[in-house]
Structure formats: structure tokens, C-alpha cells
Amino acid sequence: xxxxxxxxxxxxxxxxxxxxxxxxxxxxxxxxxxxxxxxxxxxxxxxxxxxxxxxxxxxxxxxxxxxxxxxxxxxxxxxxxxxxxxxxxxxxxxxxxxxxxxxxxxxxxxxxxxxxxxxxxxxxxxxxxxxxxxxxxxxxxxxxxxxxxxxxxxxxxxxxxxxxxxxxxxxxxxxxxxxxxxxxxxxxxxxxxxxxxxxxxxxxxxxxxxxxxxxxxxxxxxxxxxxxxxxxxxxxxxxxxxxxxxxxxxxxxxxxxxxxxxxxxxxxxxxxxxxxxxxxxxxxxxxxxxxxxxxxxxxxxxxxxxxxxxxxxxxxxxxxxxxxxxxxxxxxxxxxxxxxxxxxxxxxxxxxxxxxxxxxxxxxxxxxxxxxxxxxxxxxxxxxxxxxxxxxxxxxxxxxxxxxxxxxxxxxxxxxxxxxxxxxxxxxxxxxxxxxxxxxxxxxxxxxxxxxxxxxxxxxxxxxxxxxxxxxxxxxxxxxxxxxxxxxxxxxxxxxxxxxxxxxxxxxxxxxxxxxxxxxxxxxxxxxxxxxxxxxxxxxxxxxxxxxxxxxxxxxxxxxxxxxxxxxxxxxxxxxxxxxxxxxxxxxxxxxxxxxxxxxxxxxxxxxxxxxxxxxxxxxxxxxxxxxxxxxxxxxxxxxxxxxxxxxxxxxxxxxxxxxxxxxxxxxxxxxxxxxxxxxxxxxxxxxxxxxxxxxxxxxxxxxxxx
DNA sequence: GGAATCGGACGATCAACTGC
DNA sequence: CAGTTGATCGTCCGATTCCT
Ligand SMILES: [Zn+2]
Ligand SMILES: [Zn+2]
Numbered sequence: 001x002x003x004x005x006x007x008x009x010x011x012x013x014x015x016x017x018x019x020x021x022x023x024x025x026x027x028x029x030x031x032x033x034x035x036x037x038x039x040x041x042x043x044x045x046x047x048x049x050x051x052x053x054x055x056x057x058x059x060x061x062x063x064x065x066x067x068x069x070x071x072x073x074x075x076x077x078x079x080x081x082x083x084x085x086x087x088x089x090x091x092x093x094x095x096x097x098x099x100x101x102x103x104x105x106x107x108x109x110x111x112x113x114x115x116x117x118x119x120x121x122x123x124x125x126x127x128x129x130x131x132x133x134x135x136x137x138x139x140x141x142x143x144x145x146x147x148x149x150x151x152x153x154x155x156x157x158x159x160x161x162x163x164x165x166x167x168x169x170x171x172x173x174x175x176x177x178x179x180x181x182x183x184x185x186x187x188x189x190x191x192x193x194x195x196x197x198x199x200x201x202x203x204x205x206x207x208x209x210x211x212x213x214x215x216x217x218x219x220x221x222x223x224x225x226x227x228x229x230x231x232x233x234x235x236x237x238x239x240x241x242x243x244x245x246x247x248x249x250x251x252x253x254x255x256x257x258x259x260x261x262x263x264x265x266x267x268x269x270x271x272x273x274x275x276x277x278x279x280x281x282x283x284x285x286x287x288x289x290x291x292x293x294x295x296x297x298x299x300x301x302x303x304x305x306x307x308x309x310x311x312x313x314x315x316x317x318x319x320x321x322x323x324x325x326x327x328x329x330x331x332x333x334x335x336x337x338x339x340x341x342x343x344x345x346x347x348x349x350x351x352x353x354x355x356x357x358x359x360x361x362x363x364x365x366x367x368x369x370x371x372x373x374x375x376x377x378x379x380x381x382x383x384x385x386x387x388x389x390x391x392x393x394x395x396x397x398x399x400x401x402x403x404x405x406x407x408x409x410x411x412x413x414x415x416x417x418x419x420x421x422x423x424x425x426x427x428x429x430x431x432x433x434x435x436x437x438x439x440x441x442x443x444x445x446x447x448x449x450x451x452x453x454x455x456x457x458x459x460x461x462x463x464x465x466x467x468x469x470x471x472x473x474x475x476x477x478x479x480x481x482x483x484x485x486x487x488x489x490x491x492x493x494x495x496x497x498x499x500x501x502x503x504x505x506x507x508x509x510x511x512x513x514x515x516x517x518x519x520x521x522x523x524x525x526x527x528x529x530x531x532x533x534x535x536x537x538x539x540x541x542x543x544x545x546x547x548x549x550x551x552x553x554x555x556x557x558x559x560x561x562x563x564x565x566x567x568x569x570x571x572x573x574x575x576x577x578x579x580x581x582x583x584x585x586x587x588x589x590x591x592x593x594x595x596x597x598x599x600x601x602x603x604x605x606x607x608x609x610x611x612x613x614x615x616x617x618x619x620x621x622x623x624x625x626x627x628x629x630x631x632x633x634x635x636x637x638x639x640x641x642x643x644x645x646x647x648x649x650x651x652x653x654x655x656x657x658x659x660x661x662x663x664x665x666x667x668x669x670x671x672x673x674x675x676x677x678x679x680x681x682x683x684x685x686x687x688x689x690x691x692x693x694x695x696x697x698x699x700x701x702x703x704x705x706x707x
Numbered sequence: 708g709g710a711a712t713c714g715g716a717c718g719a720t721c722a723a724c725t726g727c
Numbered sequence: 728c729a730g731t732t733g734a735t736c737g738t739c740c741g742a743t744t745c746c747t
Binding site for chain 3: 709710712714715717724
């Protein structure tokens with residue numbers, strides 16, 4: 001019954017961008033709410049309100065709502081039998097699988113609602129049943145460690161587990177796919193895809209299930225949370241941490257209290273405390289029109305998993321897997337399914353990577369039969385599991401085949417650039433890879449060069465230009481290597497890299513640079529006048545140097561610098577430095593790789609301050625200050641606007657270190673203290689309400705009418 | 708001991724981007 | 728235009744403080 005519905009639902013509808021406050025309330029009297037247009041969720045039905053954590057998740061399974069009033073046993077009533085489920089999505093097979101498993105493994109008789117149950121079952125089942133249980137286990141739920149920067153990291157999964165990804169056509173493709181295919185890997189979670197086991201009994205080789213499996217499990221976890229508190233160990237994922245679920249919208253009381261709300265109205269908490277006015281809180285619409293810098297390289301060459309597809313033999317920019325759905329190249333020519341499976345199984349150790357590796361290898365090999373099996377460089381630095389080796393052995397020889405031997409191909413072959421001996425860490429390597437991979441290039445002496453084992457550029461070697469340039473990676477960036485990697489986020493090309501470390505890193509050198517860049521500073525101050533521009537328009541081209549500079553707060557002068565150095569340990573410094581320190585790789589000249597104090601152009605979004613500040617122990621006074629990007633090039637302006645919370649502000653003052661720093665920084669001091677209050681209004685349209693990042697709850701609440 | 712606060716981790720959503 | 732990326736904004740955990 002659900003097919004159509006499910007499919008419909010599968011589609012994303014973002015139209016409901018602004019979450020209309022569902023003020024109405026109980027049971028969603030509002031007809032409109034019955035079916036959330038955008039989400040397609042039957043919110044209004046039953047008592048389920050809002051959506052579960054992943055409303056759009058294709059994998060969303062039936063949700064069992066277990067209002068306090070009624071026991072879960074009333075399946076008929078409680079079940080949110082909505083087809084947004086993987087099952088629905090792949091109804092026939094998947095469901096069968098489900099049932100099948102259910103029967104086999106899970107005998108929780110009474111629970112019919114259990115898609116969720118079954119899911120768990122499945123999970124358990126897999127773990128218990130198959131030799132690769134470990135593998136599954138590891139693969140399973142999310143490793144909650146998010147890290148966009150670790151896109152290539154061995155253990156990391158794709159940055160987002162967004163449901164969206166699971167919707168992609170790639171998924172559907174699976175049905176037709178032969179068991180082991182790279183396509184399977186397209187889905188970020190594909191590690192277990194190759195494993196028949198994951199396919200759930202009876203449906204070996206079905207790529208679909210694995211993926212779903214993973215997701216479902218997660219969803220399931222969510223359900224558990226929904227129904228009960230937390231808890232069960234089952235909920236814990238690989239990381240040992242269960243995924244936190246959230247209601248789509250909390251009631252005003254819960255919101256204010258920062259406590260968990262429920263999807264019912266009145267919510268459980270309100271009921272508990274006898275609050276009568278339990279209504280949905282309002283959400284402000286997301287801002288739009290904010291420009292972003294270029295994204296990091298797209299995945300056409302990468303699988304969803306972050307696994308890069310090697311350039312095809314055609315030498316083109318490899319086609320994305322999806323374009324080659326049926327292409328044999330995604331299969332392991334040299335292996336039969338079983339073999340492959342085994343390997344994966346063996347490789348269990350978790351590492352999702354293990355699976356990937358193999359796949360990659362195989363995948364690659366498809367194009368290079370003549371080549372010996374090799375591990376990609378990627379694997380090398382990925383720290384392959386020892387255990388996995390055994391499994392791998394079968395087909396691969398020793399890892400780390402030196403590309404050099406077959407360099408011409410190797411250039412293409414290893415999806416990732418070989419780790420350089422100099423790589424100080426996986427992270428760095430990963431980042432480096434990320435940067436260089438697409439172009440098959442790597443950083444050398446501060447410059448990006450085509451990747452080549454021999455140190456010969458690709459161009460030199462094969463005359464190919466590929467890799468040298470790309471729209472996103474024009475040859476620009478040059479600068480000292482660390483500039484982009486060590487510091488991290490400075491990478492002009494990838495905003496994806498987490499900025500967080502940058503700060504830590506920067507700081508230290510910041511001071512030095514400050515002096516070194518005295519000129520720059522001066523310039524900045526000189527430019528400070530430009531602030532007026534800040535008004536909102538986005539005139540600044542991304543990364544524009546001049547404007548961005550102007551936008552910066554007047555930098556602390558020497559004194560500030562001094563203090564910075566002196567008080568590095570103080571979190572305050574972090575903060576202080578952060579702002580001015582946000583550096584962008586200004587084309588100061590190739591040699592100048594040093595960090596500069598230039599602020600990023602407002603057009604380029606900096607990572608949320610919240611995130612940035614997370615490194616520090618205390619909440620940043622106003623992350624938003626740095627965060628602000630919309631149309632404004634003036635960081636100073638931002639601060640004015642964003643620092644709205646008296647609390648934060650006060651905190652700032654209270655913190656001796658912080659205060660000191662701030663004061664020392666003239667540019668900061670004046671505007672900040674002087675205009676803080678006034679500035680609030682100023683952000684006006686776009687920021688007036690924007691306080692969240694800063695944690696300026698006061699304002700928020702005020703806006704929200706919570707006070 | 709429980710409620711209220713609060714910092715900030717975690718997560719969902721979705722607009723900007725990218726590349727076909 | 729579909730798919731991806733990553734920022735925004737929301738939820739709520741867990742620690743701390745306040746209140747009775
Ligand atoms: Zn509530
Ligand atoms: Zn409530």
C-alpha cells in the first residue's frame with residue numbers, strides 16, 4: 001500500500017522551510033498539520049506530533065508511538081504506519097527480509113509494530129549469526145563522530161548521514177545490481193554492503209539491504225528512544241553511543257528549559273509539571289541568500305562514502321559510479337562474490353574501511369586486471385587492521401604496493417595519494433588527500449603538484465592536465481603547505497575542513513604573525529573604515545582580499561599580540577584570537593605561507609562559532625560574531641550585532657583574561673562595549689533574531705516570547 | 708532532593724553549490 | 728536539475744546552581 005506513498009514521501013520537500021509553529025496543539029487540530037506537506041508526515045495522525053528525528057528519512061520505519069496513556073501494545077493505534085520506510089521503499093524484498101528475519105531471529109511475538117523491533121533483531125541477528133558479526137557490529141550504527149574533515153578518515157563515515165543520501169537513485173539501483181558492486185559503496189555506509197550477511201537471510205547479495213540495514217538500525221535506535229528512554233544497550237552504536245533523537249519541535253516550556261520534549265501535546269514534561277499551555281515553539285525561518293564559498297570537491301569521483309573513485313581508464317575525470325551503473329568495472333573481476341564477502345567479513349575489524357578498501361581495490365582492479373592487487377595509498381595511511389590482513393591476503397598482496405612500480409597506472413590507481421612519509425598524522429594525510437586527490441596531486445613544498453610517486457608531475461609524466469586544475473581548485477593556492485593543512489581549515493579550497501583545530505594552531509603562531517604582519521594589521525586598521533559597507537549586500541566576492549580585510553576587526557596591535565602569546569592557555573585568547581585570526585589564505589605571495597590575520601571574506605562562511613568555540617571550555621561570547629556572513633563583510637559589525645547576550649557579555653567582562661584581551665584590542669573594545677546593546681537592533685532583519693549560536697538565550701527567549 | 712540554569716554536544720533541515 | 732555539501736538552527740544532555 002505504501003509504495004506510492006512511500007515514494008512520494010521519499011521525495012524531499014523542502015518547502016516547509018519555515019517551520020510554521022504548530023501552535024495549535026493538542027493532537028494537531030489543525031488540518032494542515034495532519035499531513036505535513038513538506039515532510040509528508042502524518043503528523044497529525046494519532047498523537048504523533050512533529051516528526052521524528054529524521055522526518056525525511058527514507059528509511060524511516062513505522063513509528064510506534066507510545067504515549068504514556070496507552071501501552072505500546074495497541075499496535076493498531078500506536079503504530080505510525082507510514083510508509084516512509086526503507087521497507088516501503090523496497091517493499092517487497094525488504095519486507096520479506098524483515099519478516100523473515102523476524103521470524104527467525106526474533107521472536108518477540110507480540111510485537112508487530114516492530115519494524116523497529118525487527119530491525120534490532122536484524123542487527124542482533126547479524127551479530128550473532130554470522131562470522132562477520134563483528135564486522136556488522138562495527139559497521140552498524142553510526143559512529144557518531146562527525147567530522148567533515150575526516151571525510152577520508154578511515155573510521156569516519158560520510159559527513160552526513162543525511163537521509164537524503166539514502167534517497168538517491170543509487171539506492172534504487174541496487175536492486176538490479178549484482179551483489180558486489182561499487183555502487184553499494186556509494187551509500188555512505190556501505191561497508192557491509194558487500195557482505196551477504198548483511199543482506200539478511202535469504203537475500204544474499206542484495207545490496208540494498210545492507211545500506212538500509214544500517215540506516216534502519218539507526219532509525220530504530222531512534223524509535224527506541226521515542227518509546228522509552230534510553231537506554232538499552234542495544235541502542236548503542238559502534239561508538240557505544242546511541243544516537244540522540246530529538247523531537248522535531250519542542251514545546252515552549254521544554255525549549256526554555258532545554259529539556260526533552262515529547263511529540264505529544266501536552267508533552268510529557270508539561271504533563272508532569274502540570275503545565276497547561278504546552279504549545280509548539282516557533283522556529284524562525286532559515287536565512288537565505290547567504291553565499292558560500294566553493295565547496296570542496298564533489299563526489300563525482302567519490303563515493304558517498306568518501307571513497308574516491310579512481311579516474312577511469314578513459315582518463316576522464318572518472319565518472320561517478322552512478323553514471324556507470326551497470327558497468328562491470330564496479331565488480332571485482334577477479335573475484336567471485338564469495339571471496340569478496342569473505343574478505344570483508346574477515347576484515348571485520350571494524351573498520352568500515354576494510355570493506356572499502358577491498359572494494360576499492362577490486363573496483364580499481366576492474367580496470368586494471370593486469371595490475372597486481374594493491375592497496376591504495378589510502379589504505380596505507382588508513383591504518384589497516386591487522387586482522388583484516390588475513391582476509392585481504394587472499395587477493396591482495398601486501399598492501400601498500402608501491403605505486404612507483406607501476407607508476408603510470410598507479411597514478412590513477414590508488415584513489416588516494418600515497419601517504420607521504422612526512423605526513424604527520426592521518427588527519428593531515430587525509431586532508432591532504434582530500435585536497436590533492438581530485439587532481440591526483442599533492443602538496444609538495446607548499447605547492448600542489450600532481451600526484452606522483454616519483455615526484456614527477458602528472459603532466460610531466462603523461463602530459464595530462466587533469467588534476468592540475470579544476471574549477472574548484474584552480475591553481476591558486478599556493479602558500480605554505482601548513483597553511484592549508486596544518487592549520488587546517490585554512491585550506492582555501494575546502495571549507496569542509498574543520499576549522500576547529502585551526503584556532504588552536506593558529507594561536508600560537510598568531511602572535512608571531514601578528515608582528516610579522518604588522519603591516520597587514522595596519523592595513524586592516526586603515527581599512528576599518530570600510531565597515532560601512534557591511535550592510536548587507538554581498539558585494540564581496542568570495543575570498544576577496546581587500547574587502548575581507550576591511551571587514552576585520554581592527555587587529556590588536558602589538559600589545560594585543562603580546563597578550564595573546566602570553567595568555568595562550570586562556571580560553572579567552574582563543575576567542576580573541578579567533579576572530580582576528582581567522583585567516584584566509586591571502587595571496588600574499590607564494591612564499592608567505594604564514595598565517596595572516598585577514599578575516600575571511602564574509603561571503604565565505606566560517607564554521608559556526610559554536611562549533612569553533614567548542615574547543616574551548618566556555619561558550620564563546622558571540623560566536624555568531626564570526627559566524628555572521630550574510631552580506632556583511634564587517635566582522636566588527638557582526639560582533640555588534642551578535643553579541644547580544646548580556647550574559648555573555650558579562651562573562652566576557654568577568655573573565656579577566658578575556659577582558660584584558662578585549663580591552664587591549666582597541667578595535668574590539670570600542671565597538672564591542674560601546675555598541676553591543678545598540679547593535680542588537682541593528683542586525684535587524686537578518687540577525688535580529690539570530691542569537692542561537694551565541695547562546696544568547698535571553699534574546700532568544702525574548703524573541704520567542706518565552707519570557 | 709528536585710527544579711532551574713546553562714554550556715555546548717548532537718542532530719535535522721535545507722539553501723548553496725556542483726557537475727552532469 | 729539531481730545530488731552533495733555544509734551552515735544554520737533546534738533539541739536536549741549533563742553539569743552546576745538554586746530552592747525548598
Ligand atoms: Zn515539551
Ligand atoms: Zn510541553
